[in-house]
Amino acid sequence: MDLVARLTAELGDAVTVDPERLDAVRTDKSGFIAPNLPLALVEAESVEHVQTTLRLANEAGVGIVPRGMGTGLAAGAVGDAGVIVLSVAKMNRILEINPADELAVVEPGVINADLDDALAPYGLWYAPDPASKAISSIGGNIATNAGGLLCAKYGVTREAVLGLKVVLADGRLLETGHRTVKGVTGYDLTALFVGSEGTLGVVVEATVRALPRPAGDVVTIGAFFPRVRQAALASSAIVEAQLRPAVMELVDGQALEAVRGYLGDAVIRDAMGPTTGDGFLLVQFDESPAPETVLRAVELIEREGGEPRVSTDAATGEQLLGIRRAFHPALAASGEVLIEDVSVPRSRLADAFDAIAEISERHGVRIPTVAHAGDGNLHPNFVVEGGLLTPQLKAAADELFRAALAMGGTLTGEHGVGILKRHHLIDELGADSYALQRRVKAVFDPRGILNPGKVFEITE
Amino acid sequence: MDLVARLTAELGDAVTVDPERLDAVRTDKSGFIAPNLPLALVEAESVEHVQTTLRLANEAGVGIVPRGMGTGLAAGAVGDAGVIVLSVAKMNRILEINPADELAVVEPGVINADLDDALAPYGLWYAPDPASKAISSIGGNIATNAGGLLCAKYGVTREAVLGLKVVLADGRLLETGHRTVKGVTGYDLTALFVGSEGTLGVVVEATVRALPRPAGDVVTIGAFFPRVRQAALASSAIVEAQLRPAVMELVDGQALEAVRGYLGDAVIRDAMGPTTGDGFLLVQFDESPAPETVLRAVELIEREGGEPRVSTDAATGEQLLGIRRAFHPALAASGEVLIEDVSVPRSRLADAFDAIAEISERHGVRIPTVAHAGDGNLHPNFVVEGGLLTPQLKAAADELFRAALAMGGTLTGEHGVGILKRHHLIDELGADSYALQRRVKAVFDPRGILNPGKVFEITE
Numbered sequence: 001m002d003l004v005a006r007l008t009a010e011l012g013d014a015v016t017v018d019p020e021r022l023d024a025v026r027t028d029k030s031g032f033i034a035p036n037l038p039l040a041l042v043e044a045e046s047v048e049h050v051q052t053t054l055r056l057a058n059e060a061g062v063g064i065v066p067r068g069m070g071t072g073l074a075a076g077a078v079g080d081a082g083v084i085v086l087s088v089a090k091m092n093r094i095l096e097i098n099p100a101d102e103l104a105v106v107e108p109g110v111i112n113a114d115l116d117d118a119l120a121p122y123g124l125w126y127a128p129d130p131a132s133k134a135i136s137s138i139g140g141n142i143a144t145n146a147g148g149l150l151c152a153k154y155g156v157t158r159e160a161v162l163g164l165k166v167v168l169a170d171g172r173l174l175e176t177g178h179r180t181v182k183g184v185t186g187y188d189l190t191a192l193f194v195g196s197e198g199t200l201g202v203v204v205e206a207t208v209r210a211l212p213r214p215a216g217d218v219v220t221i222g223a224f225f226p227r228v229r230q231a232a233l234a235s236s237a238i239v240e241a242q243l244r245p246a247v248m249e250l251v252d253g254q255a256l257e258a259v260r261g262y263l264g265d266a267v268i269r270d271a272m273g274p275t276t277g278d279g280f281l282l283v284q285f286d287e288s289p290a291p292e293t294v295l296r297a298v299e300l301i302e303r304e305g306g307e308p309r310v311s312t313d314a315a316t317g318e319q320l321l322g323i324r325r326a327f328h329p330a331l332a333a334s335g336e337v338l339i340e341d342v343s344v345p346r347s348r349l350a351d352a353f354d355a356i357a358e359i360s361e362r363h364g365v366r367i368p369t370v371a372h373a374g375d376g377n378l379h380p381n382f383v384v385e386g387g388l389l390t391p392q393l394k395a396a397a398d399e400l401f402r403a404a405l406a407m408g409g410t411l412t413g414e415h416g417v418g419i420l421k422r423h424h425l426i427d428e429l430g431a432d433s434y435a436l437q438r439r440v441k442a443v444f445d446p447r448g449i450l451n452p453g454k455v456f457e458i459t460e
Numbered sequence: 461m462d463l464v465a466r467l468t469a470e471l472g473d474a475v476t477v478d479p480e481r482l483d484a485v486r487t488d489k490s491g492f493i494a495p496n497l498p499l500a501l502v503e504a505e506s507v508e509h510v511q512t513t514l515r516l517a518n519e520a521g522v523g524i525v526p527r528g529m530g531t532g533l534a535a536g537a538v539g540d541a542g543v544i545v546l547s548v549a550k551m552n553r554i555l556e557i558n559p560a561d562e563l564a565v566v567e568p569g570v571i572n573a574d575l576d577d578a579l580a581p582y583g584l585w586y587a588p589d590p591a592s593k594a595i596s597s598i599g600g601n602i603a604t605n606a607g608g609l610l611c612a613k614y615g616v617t618r619e620a621v622l623g624l625k626v627v628l629a630d631g632r633l634l635e636t637g638h639r640t641v642k643g644v645t646g647y648d649l650t651a652l653f654v655g656s657e658g659t660l661g662v663v664v665e666a667t668v669r670a671l672p673r674p675a676g677d678v679v680t681i682g683a684f685f686p687r688v689r690q691a692a693l694a695s696s697a698i699v700e701a702q703l704r705p706a707v708m709e710l711v712d713g714q715a716l717e718a719v720r721g722y723l724g725d726a727v728i729r730d731a732m733g734p735t736t737g738d739g740f741l742l743v744q745f746d747e748s749p750a751p752e753t754v755l756r757a758v759e760l761i762e763r764e765g766g767e768p769r770v771s772t773d774a775a776t777g778e779q780l781l782g783i784r785r786a787f788h789p790a791l792a793a794s795g796e797v798l799i800e801d802v803s804v805p806r807s808r809l810a811d812a813f814d815a816i817a818e819i820s821e822r823h824g825v826r827i828p829t830v831a832h833a834g835d836g837n838l839h840p841n842f843v844v845e846g847g848l849l850t851p852q853l854k855a856a857a858d859e860l861f862r863a864a865l866a867m868g869g870t871l872t873g874e875h876g877v878g879i880l881k882r883h884h885l886i887d888e889l890g891a892d893s894y895a896l897q898r899r900v901k902a903v904f905d906p907r908g909i910l911n912p913g914k915v916f917e918i919t920e
Contacts, residue, residue, distance in 0.1 A: 100700045100807035123702055145644040152641055158648065159619060172892055180803040181612055181835035182873035184605040184655040185881075185888050186897050186915065188618065191651030195644040212702035240560045242583055242672035343640040347560035375641035413642035421645075428645050432632055436903065437646050443899045455646065 003060040003084070004040045010052050016041050025065075025085040028072040029132075030420060031336050031384065038065065038079030043087045047165070047173065047204045053086050054202065054449075055171030063452040066198035068108060068140030071132045073339050074418030076144065076197045076454050083452065086202065088139050094118050097210065101179060103162060104210045108139025108203045112146075115208075124210040127154040130414065131328065139203050145195030147414030149247045152239075152374035156414070158194045165205035166193055169445040179207060192440075197416050198451040200444040214246070216288030220317035221281075221297055222272055223306035228252040228279030228357075232350035234304040235281055235373035239346050241300060243293050246286040248374030249324045252353060253278035254360075255331075255368035255381070259323060262330030271319035275307045279353075281373065282324050284317065327370050331381050338382040338389065340397060342404035343413030346376040355403040356380050363396040377413035378404075401427070417455045425455065463520040463544070464500045470512050476501050485525075485545040488532040489592075490880060491796050491844065498525065498539030503547045507625070507633065507664045513546050514662065514909075515631030523912040526658035528568060528600030531592045533799050534878025536604065536657045536914050543912065546662065548599050554578050557670065561639060563622060564670045568599025568663045572606075575668075584670040587614040590874065591788065599663050605655030607874030609707045612699075612834035616874070618654045625665035626653055629905040639667060652900075657876050658911040660904040674706070676748030680777035681741075681757055682732055683766035688712040688739030688817075692810035694764040695741055695833035699806050701760060703753050706746040708834035709784045712813060713738035714820075715791075715828035715841070719783060722790030731779035735767045739813075741833065742784050744777065787830050791841050798842040798849065798880075800857060802864035803873030806836040815863040816840050823856040837873035838864075861887070877915045885915065 001009070008015045016022075017040050025041055026034040039062070044050045057064045063083035070077060079085035092109035099122045106115055112133040116126045129148035130136055136146070142164070147156045163177025177183070177190035193200055225231040231250050238245065251259065256278070260268060268276075283297055294310060301308045311317050331337045344352045349371065356378070360367040371378040380400055382393050389397070401411050401424050411421050411428050426434045438456055442448075452458070461469075468475045476482075477500050485501055486494040499522070504510045517524045523543035530537060539545035552569035559582045566575055572593040576586045589608035590596055596606070602624070607616045623637025637643070637650035653660055685691040691710050698705065711719065716738070720728060728736075743757055754770060761768045771777050791797045804812045809831065816838070820827040831838040840860055842853050849857070861871050861884050871881050871888050886894045898916055902908075912918070 098807070099702075100696060101805045102699065145642075145648075147642045155619070156642055158651070159615070168892075168896075174893055174896070175890070176893070178803070178870050179805045179868045180837070180870055180873065181806070182605075182607045182616055182803045182832075182837050183870040184874060184876050185871050185885055186877070186893070187660075187900055188605075188651045188655055189893070189897070191618070191648045195648055200647075212704060236560060239562065242559075244672060343638070343642045345561045345639045346641070347558070372642075377640075377642050408639045410638050410640055410643040411645050413640065414644060416644050417646070425645055430635070432628075433634055433636070433646070433649070436628075436634070437649070439903045440647060440900060443896065443903060 003056060003062050006056050007040065007042060007053060011042060011049055014043050014045060014049055025067060025070065025079045028070045028075055028078055030073045030075050031338065032075035032078060032420060034078050034080035036081035038083050038085050041085045041087060043090050045090050047167065050086065050088065050167045050202050050204050051171045051173060054167050054169060057084060057449055058170045058447055061447055061449065063449050065451055066202045068137035069135055071136040071140060072144065072418060073415040074412065074420045076416050076418030088202065088204065089137065091204065097122060099124060102210055103179060103207055105205060105207050106138050107205060108137060110138050112136055112138060112141055119210050120213065123213055125213040126160065126208060127211060128157045128160050138206055142194050142203055142206060143197050144414065144416035147377060149249065149372055151372065153244055153246050158191055160209045161190055161194055161206055162209060163207040164190055164193055164203050166201035166203050168201050169447065169450050174201065177207065197418060197455050199441055199455050200450065214286045216286065217312065218314060218317055219285045219289050219294050220311045220320050221283040221301065221308050222320035222323065223281045223301045223308040224272065224275050224277030225279040225281065225304065225306040226277050228353045229350045230304040230306060231279030231281040232353050232373065234301045234306055236347055236349055237300040237304065238283060238297055241296055243297055245283045245374055247282065247284035249282045250371040250373040251280040251324055251327060252369045254366055255327050255370050256280055258330040258334060258368050259326045262333060263326050268323060271323060272309055280323060281306060282320055324370065331368065331383065334383060336384040338384050340380045340382065340400060341412045341415040342400060342409055343377040344404055344407045344409035348407040349373060349376055351407060352378055352404065356400065359396050359399045363392055365393055365396045367396065419454060422455055422457045463516060463522050466516050467500065467502060467513060471502060471509055474503050474505060474509055485527060485530065485539045488530045488535055488538050490533045490535050491798065492535035492538060492880060494538050494540035496541035498543050498545050501545045501547060503550050505550050507627065510546065510548065510627045510662050510664050511631045511633060514627050514629060517544060517909050518630045518907055521907055521909065523909050525911055526662045528597035529595055531596040532600060532604065532878060533801070533875040534872065534880045536876050536878030548662065548664065549597065551664065557582060559584060562670055563639060563667055565665060565667050566598050567665060568597060570598050572596055572598060572601055579670050580673065583673055585673040586620065586668060587671060588617045588620050598666055602654050602663055602666060603657050604874065604876035607832070607837060609709065609832055611832065613704055613706050618651055620669045621650055621654055621666055622669060623667040624650050624653055624663055626661035626663050628661050629907065629910050634661065637667065657878065657915050659901055659915050660910065674746045676746065677772065678774060678777055679745045679749050679754050680771045680780050681743040681761065681768050682780035682783065683741045683761045683768040684732065684735050684737030685739040685741065685764065685766040686737050688813045689810045690764040691739030691741040691766060692813050692833065694761045694766055696807055696809055697760040697764065698743060698757055699834070701756055703757055705743045705834055707742065707744035709742040710831040710833040711740040711784055711787060712829045714826055715787050715830050716740055718790040718794060718828050719786045722793060723786050728783060731783060732769055740783060741766060742780055784830065791828065791843065794843060796844040798844050800840045800842065800860060801872045801875040802860060802869055803837040804864055804867045804869035808867040809833060809836055811867060812838055812864065816860065819856050819859045823852055825853055825856045827856065879914060882915055882917045
């Protein structure tokens with residue numbers, strides 16, 4: 001009996017081979033589409049479903065692709081020929097909210113925003129806020145160590161995860177971490193699983209921090225600059241001045257042009273007045289910032305040639321944030337988009353924008369870019385023609401990676417490696433670390449069934 | 461040529477076999493003394509020294525015990541027969557302070573407080589503050605994922621470490637992590653090394669977060685309670701009310717008695733007035749807390765029967781903290797002490813104190829206890845007679861561990877496993893995780909030369 005038949009015998013309706021359903025799980029939000037359909041899709045409804053699937057797949061030596069909501073941007077959760085996609089999207093219960101211990105226990109399919117909404121009545125929040133929070137799951141967030149807009153002040157997903165239940169490749173259930181704030185018994189396997197993109201095990205439960213929701217007033221500053229470099233310098237100056245904004249976002253000239261085309265000039269004028277420029281910086285302070293903090297930020301913005309508009313009411317703040325938020329819809333409306341994800345030390349942000357402009361010009365490729373400037377994470381966007389990366393775009397993206405690495409940065413701040421960046425991973429890690437990490441994987445997954453071909457390039 | 465001779469040939473004066481020097485490195489601050497002297501002590505002065513030592517030891521199959529300042533409390537860095545102690549205490553340069561990127565780069569032998577002092581002129585701080593901060597090194601702090609008083613609000617060492625340079629067992633130099641805030645390229649080896657107690661590699665450089673030093677006024681509340689359980693309940697209530705104190709410390713009745721004997725009644729009366737009790741809670745808010753925050757804490761303390769004394773001037777705050785700080789010197793003055801280190805979910809703090817009282821009474825053993833109540837980390841202290849744990853003390857300590865685990869807690873919050881808790885580790889981790897972690901170790905250290913016999917019990 002083949003694996004799909006055995007799985008169907010054990011799991012019944014949770015297993016499907018309907019080609020339409022399989023077609024949907026060979027892609028994600030990156031735009032990547034695997035050439036072939038996977039063997040089957042298992043929609044697990046319980047830990048036992050996940051254990052059975054892995055146990056049988058391991059015995060058969062068949063690859064398993066763990067998948068949450070399919071909102072990934074690196075093709076880390078797409079199925080292809082010969083593998084089974086294991087979705088945990090239906091395991092979406094919030095099992096516990098515990099204000100006394102400041103934690104929540106959730107199944108992996110819980111949507112990030114749903115958890116946050118459930119915590120709100122307790123005055124608690126789940127801090128990691130990827131832009132996809134309305135549609136992405138905690139399990140997927142853990143797989144990619146998801147970030148978002150608030151990371152410089154409130155940390156990435158790794159900082160929010162206290163412990164995990166993980167099904168190992170052979171179907172055994174492993175518990176990691178603690179319900180306590182501190183704990184140093186053995187290795188930090190929890191942190192090892194965070195960001196491991198489904199290559200070490202399948203997360204079936206997570207104990208996460210639920211911290212007091214930041215209270216107090218919000219002050220938002222929007223500012224246009226003549227050049228994006230100046231906006232980046234202002235952002236770096238705000239970090240160095242230790243002003244600690246909750247959000248600091250940057251939109252470059254090409255990205256602004258797209259936003260303008262999408263929202264219309266009037267909407268931007270309504271929020272920002274008649275001024276315009278080639279770079280837009282958005283700075284938001286929470287927790288009732290001291291007036292001198294806001295004034296200092298205004299001063300640093302003006303010093304770099306920016307024209308700040310300060311808003312202390314929530315509605316105008318939202319309008320200003322709306323300019324930043326409109327970027328991805330604007331790009332999506334203009335065609336298929338490859339969203340890159342390099343990160344640089346914050347002092348190098350202006351240099352990173354210079355490098356992008358230079359690469360854009362030399363290759364004749366538009367690279368509209370937004371950045372989580374507060375933490376140095378840039379999302380240069382490539383508009384893809386006809387569903388394929390042209391050699392020209394590929395060359396430009398390769399140079400972008402090299403430029404980020406040369407600045408002491410990284411290939412991916414928050415999206416993960418998946419398939420799309422696996423050929424570049426060794427360039428960042430070096431051969432020793434790359435080999436060591438593959439051996440760590442082999443400890444957890446000796447038969448190599450977990451997310452084969454993802455993160456680590458298949459070199460054999 | 462034997463290994464010590466080869467090392468001496470390569471490293472000269474950095475190698476010593478002087479019995480007095482060797483005697484000093486077969487113990488640490490736990491009071492444990494290894495039965496025999498190690499083969500030699502290497503005092504590395506450079507990365508190359510560490511690489512040479514490991515390369516040659518690996519070839520020879522001789523064990524290496526990495527060591528910082530020797531302030532550990534779990535015998536994790538003590539040498540014994542047949543091994544070489546590799547000290548990095550002399551590698552104590554601060555290599556970089558970078559306010560723009562909010563980070564510092566240090567050698568492992570830098571003293572925690574020295575780093576913090578060096579950051580202060582920039583308005584920055586190094587947040588992890590183990591009680592040993594004046595004498596313990598960053599390398600040792602990383603090895604044990606050191607905590608301290610500020611962890612509930614400001615995190616443990618793991619949250620402060622961005623990247624590492626580590627010499628692997630065979631002498632190769634590995635770099636992990638990023639100078640960026642975000643990064644998800646491959647596995648989080650940085651977090652894997654933090655808390656690994658020298659069993660995976662030797663940290664020779666660390667890139668750590670240097671965050672803006674909390675500013676504003678400090679408000680300190682000291683409160684005596686009739687019973688320690690009430691103090692613990694007040695502490696849990698303050699967590700649940702989301703008041704976020706920077707420091708929240710608890711001193712039980714037996715511990716108070718020791719402090720009183722050490723400081724004298726007058727000093728305590730001077731700080732706290734004539735009131736006394738069987739439990740002392742200290743709550744400190746930083747960053748100019750809102751008056752309603754302080755009032756709410758006072759209310760919660762009074763609700764549990766405590767008598768709070770609020771201080772808004774730094775001098776009185778220090779006096780109140782002095783009561784807590786006097787505990788370890790007081791105990792040390794009374795004889796040799798085994799400082800335990802269990803951690804429980806914060807909602808179980810009162811239960812943990814009940815369990816300790818019950819164990820103390822049943823075994824007829826005094827267990828004066830202080831707790832980092834803000835994060836649920838308790839330090840029950842056993843006064844050891846004549847340098848040896850009596851069977852009675854051992855039985856009491858074993859029960860303490862079991863009680864903590866039964867509450868969903870952990871054997872060690874911040875001191876590590878070392879030798880002293882290795883026999884208990886499997887009880888907490890379970891057989892699967894224990895075996896898996898040993899296999900992870902084998903990836904990094906195939907010949908088993910790194911800190912042999914520490915953390916994982918030698919079962920072969």
